[in-house]
Amino acid sequence: MSVDAPPARDEASPPAADPLRLEHVTVRFGGIVAIDDASLAVGAGHVVGLIGPNGAGKTTLFNVACGIVRPRTGTVRVMGVDRPRPHRLTGLGVARTLQGLGLFPGLTVRQNVMAGLSHGAPGAAAGLVGAPASARFLREAAERAEAALERVGLASAGERMPEALPYPERKRVALARAFVSEPHLLLLDEPAGGLGAADIDELAALVRDFAGGEHGRSVLLVEHHVDLVMSLCDRIAVLDSGRMLATGTPDEIRDDQAVVDAYLGVDVDGEDAA
Numbered sequence: 001m002s003v004d005a006p007p008a009r010d011e012a013s014p015p016a017a018d019p020l021r022l023e024h025v026t027v028r029f030g031g032i033v034a035i036d037d038a039s040l041a042v043g044a045g046h047v048v049g050l051i052g053p054n055g056a057g058k059t060t061l062f063n064v065a066c067g068i069v070r071p072r073t074g075t076v077r078v079m080g081v082d083r084p085r086p087h088r089l090t091g092l093g094v095a096r097t098l099q100g101l102g103l104f105p106g107l108t109v110r111q112n113v114m115a116g117l118s119h120g121a122p123g124a125a126a127g128l129v130g131a132p133a134s135a136r137f138l139r140e141a142a143e144r145a146e147a148a149l150e151r152v153g154l155a156s157a158g159e160r161m162p163e164a165l166p167y168p169e170r171k172r173v174a175l176a177r178a179f180v181s182e183p184h185l186l187l188l189d190e191p192a193g194g195l196g197a198a199d200i201d202e203l204a205a206l207v208r209d210f211a212g213g214e215h216g217r218s219v220l221l222v223e224h225h226v227d228l229v230m231s232l233c234d235r236i237a238v239l240d241s242g243r244m245l246a247t248g249t250p251d252e253i254r255d256d257q258a259v260v261d262a263y264l265g266v267d268v269d270g271e272d273a274a
C-alpha cells in the first residue's frame, strides 16, 4: 500500500445507476449448475435480501458480486464497472463481510479494521504494519478505525486481539472493517450467523443506520434469518436450485406461494402456512 491517505468516499455523489446489477448470470462448478440464468439488482439506497434453501446458490451469487467467482455467462456490473476484480472493490466504494469472520489472527482489533481501508488484496493487512504505508496514512487509518469501532459499540477494544473477544463482538469487528471505508455498497454474507436475538437486533440497527439518510447507501444481505431479512429489506430475492424463484417486497415474498413451498414453509410469525 503506497497511498498517503486512506481512501475517502464522496458522500455527496452516490452512483446514479444501480450500484449492483447482475444479469443472466450462470455459474457451473464441474457438472453442477450453481447459478442458472439469475438476475439481481441492488438500487441506490436500497437494502436487498437474498434468501433461499441450503445449496440454493446464495453464496455463489454473492461471490459473483464480489468478483471472487467469475460466471460462465452473464453481466456483472458493480458501481458501473464491468466484472471488477475483488481488489478493486474498496476503491469503487464497496465493502463486504464474508461468512464467518475472516479476521486476521495476528493483528489487533484496530489493525483488522484498518485493513478495510487498503486497496490491495493479498498482503494488504501487512501493509498496515509494514514500511510502505506513510505515517500520515497510518494515523488517519487508525482514527477512522477507532470511529468505526465506536460505531459498532467496541470503542475500547482496539488494542485487543480478536480471538480474545466473544464471537458476537468478533462479528462486530468484521462489520466495523466493512464500515471503515464508508462504502456506498455493503455486501453482507450471513452477518447474523451464530448470533443470538439481542445481537441480531443490534446488527439490524447498525445496518439500518448505515443504509438510512440522504446518502443512498445500498446493502446486499445474504441471510438465513428470515425475520431479520423481512424487517430490514426493501426488496427480497429468493434463489432455489440456482434459479431466481421470486423477487419483490417483503410482503410480496411472504405471500408468494412458490416461495412458501420452496423455502419459508411456515410464515414468518411461526405459524403453519397452510
Ligand SMILES: Nc1ncnc2c1ncn2[C@@H]1O[C@H](COP(=O)(O)OP(=O)(O)OP(=O)(O)O)[C@@H](O)[C@H]1O
Binding pocket: 029, 032, 033, 034, 052, 053, 054, 055, 056, 057, 058, 059, 060, 061
Ligand atoms: N467451489 C465449489 N465447487 C463445487 N461446488 C460448489 C462450490 N461452491 C458451491 N458449490 C455448489 O454450488 C451449489 C450452491 O452452493 P452455495 O454455497 O452457493 O449455496 P448457498 O445457498 O449459499 O448454501 P448455504 O445456505 O448452505 O450457505 C451447491 O450445490 C454447492 O454444493
